Structure formats: C-alpha cells, structure tokens
Amino acid sequence: MGDDARIDYDAIVIGAGFAGLHMLSELRKSGFTCHAFETGDGVGGTWYWNRYPGARCDIESLDYCYLHDRELHRDWRWSERFATGPEIRRYAEHFAERAGVLPSITFGTRVTAAAFDETSSTWLVRTERGGLGDEVRCRFLVTAVGCMSAAAVPDITGASRFRGERLHTGRWPHEPVDLAGKRVGVIGTGSSGIQVIPEIAATAAEVVVFQRTANFSVPAGNRPLTEAELAAEPERYEERVELASTTRFGHVVAGTGQSILDTGQAEREAALEQRWATGGTGIVATFTDTGRDLEANALLADFVRAKIRATVHDPETAERLVPRGHPIGTKRLCVDSGYFGTFNSEHVRLVDLRAEPIEEITEAGVRTARAGYPVDVLVYATGYDAFTGALTRIDITGRDGVSLAKRWASGPETYLGLAVAGFPNLFTITGPGSTTVLSNVLRAIEHHVAWITDLLRHLRSTGQAAEADQGAQDDWTGQVADAAGRTLYHHADSYYLGANIEGKARVFMPYAGGLDVYRGICDSVARDGYRGFTLSHVDDA
Template sequence: MLSFDAIVVGAGFAGINQLYQLRQLGLSVKLFEKAPDVGGVWYWNQWPNATSDTPSEVYRYSWDKEDLLTYPWPTHVLPQKETRAYMNHVVERHNLRQHMQFSSELKSATFDKSDSTWTVLLSTGETFKATYLILATGRFNKTVWPSIPGQEKFAGKQYHTGIWPENRDLKGKRVGIVGTGSSGAAILVGLAKEAKQLVSFQRSAQYVIPNNKDLVSAEYRDKVNKNYEDVFRKVRRCGIGSGFDPVSADYTTFSVSAEEREKVFEAAWNSVWGLAFTFYTFSDIMTNEAANRELCQFLRKKIAQIVQDPEKREKLMPPAEALYDKRPVCSSGYYEAFNQENVDVVNFKKTPLVEITEKGIQTTENLYELDVIIYATGYESDGTWADINITGPQGTTLGEHWAEGSTSYLGILKAGFPNLFFVIGPQSSLANIPSHSEFHAEMIGKLISKAETMKKEKSSASGNKTVLPKSGRHALWFMGGYDKYIDKVQEAVDTYRGFVFAY
C-alpha cells in the first residue's frame, strides 16, 4: 500500500491551494478528485452562462504573484470556462498534475492508532495511507433536488445545475427552470436566446443585481498589477474577503441628500462588483430597515424601468414588504431577458404548483408543456463531510459526531479526529471562497509544518472539544466577518490556543 505524508481530497480552489502549500513544505502529497479533471464546483457547473460573482483580481490561489500578473484576465467577472482555465494555468505552471489522480472518489477513511495514520479507500478500490488527511471537498457539491409530486412521470429530461459536466444542446427546446437563486438567474440569461420557450418557475421574486462582465482594460489591469499587494491586503481586511474598502460608519443612507443617494445607488448598479449594494454603498444598508427599504425602492424602480410587460413585471417584482436581505443574486441581463416573447415567469405564490406530469409542470391555472426541466435549487450547505465514512481512533464516525449538527474548531479541525483537516469546514467565515480557501490552506500548512518539526515527540494536532447542543441547533457559519475570523485563526495557529498534542 502506497503511503504519503498527506492526502488531499478535492481539486477545486481549496484542493489546489492545499496541494501547492504542502508541496512547498517538501512533503509527499497525493490529491484525489472524483471528477475527471480539475475545477471542483466549476468542473460540474458547465451550464450556459455559469459565472463567478467574484472580481477577477481577487483570485490568487497559487500564492505566486507571477500567476496573477501573467494570466490574461479577460473580464471583470469570470465565466466558468475562464475560471477553470486559470485553475489549469496554476496546475500546469507549478507542475501539480503529477500529484493528482482523477475519477477517484473518497469512500472511507479510518484512523489507525498503531501508527497514527489514515487509511483511505477510493471508489477505484485502491487504498492509501497518509499521516495527514485534508478534506478540500467544499461546501458546494451535494445538490438539493426538490421533491415535487409526479417527477418520475415526466417524459422529458431533468437536470440540476450542480451536475452539468458536459455540453447539452437545448436549442429549440421548451425549458422550465425551477429556482431563482444565483444559478437560476444566470442560466435563464444563458438560455434566453437558445430555447424555443423558457419559463422561470419561482417561489418568490428576487432582487437580481447585474454583475459587470465588461472587458478588463489595459489601464485597469496595469493598476492591479502595480498595486498587487494592496489588493490582497484589502481582501484580507474585508469582512467578506472580497477587497471592498470599508464604508465609514457615519456614511449612512440618510446622511446625504436624495440626489446623492440616487447617485450612489446608480454607481453600485453599474459597479464591477455585483455585491456592491450590500458592502459598498452606505454603512447601514443591512442594519437599518428604513435604509434597506430605500434601497429596495431604487431596485423596484429599476425593475419597473426594464421589464416592459406589466404581467411579467408584477410577477418579477418582490412584494413591498420584502427587504434586500437574502444572499445577493447577481446576473447581468436578467430582467432584460423577460422582454423576449419566448421567456416567461410563473410565481408559485400567485399560481401554486400542483404537480409534474408526463408533459410538464402543472399549476393551478395552466399546464406548461416542457421538453426539459432544470432544477437550479442549489446545495446542502453542510457539504459532504458527514456522508463520507470517516472513522476516528475511538471507532466512531464523523457522521455520528455530527448527528446533531456539524461543528469544528476554527472551521479547520474536529476534536477526536487527529490530523484530519477541513478547508472551509463548519463555522468558517461566510466569505469569498477563493480568498477563504487560500487562507485556510496557509493555516493548515503552518500547522502541519509545526507538527513535522515535532515528529520526534510523535505529536499530532487535534482541535478542542466542542459540546453539541441538545436542541440540535447550532451556528454553521462564523458571522463576525472574514477579517475578524482571520485574526482569531492566526492567533490560534501562532499560540496553539485550543489545541491538544497527544501521542
């Protein structure tokens, strides 16, 4: 059985980060990925118009300035193909592919107390051993399929945006999209010119903000290159890890005139960053209801200006009481798409869903005959950690430990599972994923580096014990802000606060 110092699971942002970091330490490392190639969630999300809402200049997960400076970012936000192209650029430039094995899903991992190693079993039937096991499987991999009466009767095709690894020709098809989150809004725009008929089935209307897909100018790129370190310093000090300058606390919605407020909102609507309304307008947008409603009024006015058909406009308009308080949905051209005759919207609150029939989706008013149903219904935010049969030294599984909810120490470790690490595990900061995974890879690398220097004492790192609440309720995310989270994790890594060394 082959043995390695470390095994990394997952070849998305996090896994590539971690492989690079551990190779820099001189460790023998093997990365396993269930997909046929690199990409993680961006391998499986190959649906039309799949786009990141992260500004291209905050991608840096190779820790090499030349990767960013030499890669020709085409647009301010990147389509799926460009995101994967950059991942491949990093993998090839640093010769990482030789340490990767694809089409190999982790099925189980067991800790052997006799030699303090993990034995992993893959879907290929192969087994390997390693001192350190790092799960870089991510949050976005376990798709949520809604349970709708009659799904099994539908005669056409049914797809999920989270499992779309190849081109699917939907030209001339009658397509229904269930869901209006980020993927639902984006794929609608991607299919609007392609489908014969396109119907968006929504439970509730969303405020959808355009994200700027304009080409990156030479001047803008030169500015980023010259201020590279400042860009990433701001990313690390930003509450969501996206490089926003903090808005002054006294710059509130009603501290300026109505005219100035309109200019600020208009600038955010046309910003490079689709998240600008939440984090780059006024300091009280998410804390003052009156301020939030002022923003909603602006957004409702935009919808009314863009959507021409009054019936579609009514269905697309969030109710008057709805605040702008959900995860921001970003997609350029979303409202404009409904001005096409072949694009329609059904609001289940106005015309409730009855069932799926052999022919399509039946509501209380109509049967929408379809060739394809696409479920844009997202992922289970707990990821797949507990679904993998991971058994600790006491013979209990990770799933058993998490029966009342997933918990970890700093989003990186779990008590009772020595030398098992998560990249962006439970209670991590709610932040930009590329930035967050880079930081976690650095911290895990530092922990392993220190542990390697202590090998003579046969030490292993393990997180402190977390008592699960009897109610089963628990916080899945650290909500204090990415910048505060970084400070706490850095402090723990530097001082080993909360860790136990055992042998």
C-alpha cells in the same frame, strides 16, 4: 503505531478545486508525501462542474485569483471584469500545470469513506475507483471539497417519469446542449437560475420559469478588461496582498462611509444610481448601515425593487419578481446580465410557486396546483447542500467510530471551521464555521492552506497529532452564532442556514464577523501554540 498500519502518504487531500490544488502544492513544497482524489475528470472543483450557459463569477477576476504567487498573478491575463466558467477552468488548469501537481491527483475517483484508526493515529481512506487501489492510509486528512459542490435536487413526485432531458446547473453536460426550438422548464431562481435563464431564452422556443422565492439581483456591468488595467496590475500586487488580511471580504469594497439614514434622498439616490450603473454586488456596501439596520436596509431594497418594476413591462410579472419577505443581502445577492429584461419576451413565462405549488412532474412536463406546463427539457437550478453536504456524503468516522454526519445532524460544529472535536488530524478548508462564501473564498482558501500547512509542519517536527478540544469548539460555535446575531441574516431563510434542504437543521453555518477578524483569531491561536487543540504524541494519541 500498530505493525499493520502502513502509511501510504503523509497527507491525503480530498478534492482538486482551488483549495485542493493549493493545498497539494504547499504540501509538496514542504516535503510531505501527499496525494489528492478528485471525483471529476479534471481540476477546478465547482468550476469543473459549473458548465451551464452564462456561468460567471460574481467577484471581479482580478480579485478572484491566487495571490500567494507574485509571478502567477503577473503573468495570467484575465479577459473580462467577471470571468466566465471556461476562463476560470483554464486558470485552474494553468495553476495545476505550473505547480506540477497533476501527477499527484487521481481523477474520476470519489472518496466514499474515511475512518480514523486510534491504534495507529492514522486515517484509512476508501475510494470507489482509481489506480491506487481502493484504500490508502495517511497521517493527515485534509478536505478541500468546496462549499458549493454537493448538488441539491428536490424530491418532486414523479420526477423519474419525465421523458424529456433533465439537467442540473451544477452538473451540466460537458458537450453543448442544443435547446433551439425546445420548450424548457427551469426550476429555481437563485444565482445559477438567474444566470442561465437569459441564455436559455436566447435559443429556446419557450421558457417556463418556476420561482419559489423572488431574489434580489443587480446588474453585473461586465466588460472586457482594458490594457491599462492589466498593465497597472503588477504595481497593485502588494496592495492586494495587504487588503487580503485587512478587509472584511479579503478585497476592498468601497463605500461612501455614510449612513443611509443620515443621507438626504437626492444624495442617496445619486450614490445608488452610480453603483447600479457600475454593476456588481458592491451596491450593498454603499452605505454603512444597510447590513445591520432594517430601516436602512429597506431603503436600499426599495431602490432595487423600483429598478425591477421599471425593467419588467408587465406589472403583474414585475410584482411576482419583486423580492419580499427578506432584507436585501441576507440571501446571496445575485449578479445578472439581463435577467429581469428576459421576462419581457413573449416566449418566457413566470410561474409563482407560492401561488401554485408543484404537485408532480409528469411524463410531459410539470403540473402545479393550477395548471400543467408541457416541456421538453427540465433544468434544475436548485443549488447545493452547502457547507456540509460534500462532507456528510462521505462516510467519515472519528474516534469510537462516531460518524461526522451524525455528529452534525443538529447542525455543524467546528473549531474555527478548520477542525472537529473527536476527529484528530482531520482539517477542513473553508469548513462550516469559517467565513467561506461571506468573504472572497480565494482569500479564505489561501489563509486556510497556509495555516494548515504551518500546523502540519509543527506536528511533523514534534511527532504529534492535533485534535480540537470540545470546549474550544463549543466556544467557537457560540461565537459563530453571536456574529450572525449581530447581522440581519436571521431575517431570511437561506442556504446559509440550510433552509434550501428539506429536513436539514436550521443553523447559520458561516462566520459572519469578517475575514480580517477571523484571520486575526486563527493566527492568534497559532501564536499561542495552537490554543484550543490537544497536541499529543502519536504513540499516545
């Protein structure tokens, strides 16, 4: 190594959400010197920022939690079937305190750049503020920035002129927002919009919902967890651990095991009615063929469309809320608590942006091609620059000063969603090319953290650096595309392929082959001596 290349830490972790906390904990257990930087002033990642009214997980609480620690799983008591944002934050805080990682995190500090130094085979990490100085150097750099953390705000003419309050669901204020008696405009009807709109409507004097795309949503069926369910949970621990590695999503999603096309109408309707009453996204797994056959998918979609029409009293409003143009499940299936029924309230109005696009935001509200809508508060429920945005907003440069953002300008390419050719000793937890949000992300995180930790131990013991081979990366990128091609995802413009971000390359980013298959591939790579990686001694790197 170069004489001036001091190493402050073996590893730096970017982010203190569920991925960063677990990674930091495992690194410490393995004897690595390590530190994390977090933009927020507390732990939780996306859930630190997601403070909008109605924010709730769409995976059941007993599955959306860590499983690597039996005692943690036994001792924590979830209160509801689908946990709220505040409860998830408390869980993250509890884990951080229990694991003793808080002293190893610098909060309120954004990582602005990370550059690979080829002479020393180290990473120089730059931050914009914090108590450890502006630069630190490490051997290994692990990004735990989250798939849904780079908030996306559309570039609408005149937005800066608006005199009222502007909010984003992904950056909601920490203090309560009083909307009582106010006119509120909400732009966006994806997951966060569908969750926040009923809550806003409960207090606001008037709500105007600006919808570009009608989305499928199903009832959450949320309820308090019973004492019997909580008491039975310790006995289910081993089963949940087993399901984490043997199921497509990392937890069981039970279905009938039948094809919808081979099921009679009465039986089909009864099965779907039961799932609708139960609530949650499991309705898409009721039958085996709705995720791969358009005719089968249409039967499920028509069932949900009929539910929307039956809920919304005004036929014209109902038709505007009925999703068309994409199969159900090819965009994120939303989970709601009274969303469609909200439009039966006289003070809630739906504006179809397909029929009347927004032309500008004025000082007093929103003007479309047909009318002006005065509002006091404007809420952007416009989602995120998913999968890549949180990484490309950091100036990451690898060998020869190549920028990761430029390398990914035509779409992200990774090896297993874990590493990028040309960026040695950089590892991405739930990066593009892994299952990320197409599985239970907590299960994906735990697998990635364990896998990366094992690799770092190996590199420490051998004095080596690891870099993804270009050929292996090209092959994996092809496998990601092939897996998506076997589904119906390509029939929708979704954030899965960057369609929600103006100018972003349209490439399907997550691996759609299932977490069980993906884990098997990654684990076989490790067993084969980290096949697809070039392992070189540090002095030769």
